[in-house]
Amino acid sequence: MRPRLRIFRGEDDIQTIDEPPVTVSLRDITQVLRDAIDAERTWVRDFEDDEVQISADLYDVLSAYWHLRPSA
Numbered sequence: 908m909r910p911r912l913r914i915f916r917g918e919d920d921i922q923t924i925d926e927p928p929v930t931v932s933l934r935d936i937t938q939v940l941r942d943a944i945d946a947e948r949t950w951v952r953d954f955e956d957d958e959v960q961i962s963a964d965l966y967d968v969l970s971a972y973w974h975l976r977p978s979a
Contacts, residue, residue: 911926
């Protein structure tokens with residue numbers, strides 16, 4: 908995964924340089940996130956409000972799973 912470059916010019920002025928989207932497999936993302944969440948890495952919280960694009964069919968599966976999962 909490529910990091911996004913940020914230019915810091917002061918406390919209130921952070922500008923992000925636009926880079927083209929990066930394509931990675933869901934397997935790669937889930938492995939990294941699972942490890943980071945299990946290890947309680949603080950950087951995960953830094954990105955928890957970021958938006959990501961996923962395919963419509965993956966969204967449908969995730970949505971159905973979330974709404975139909977057995978209650979504990």
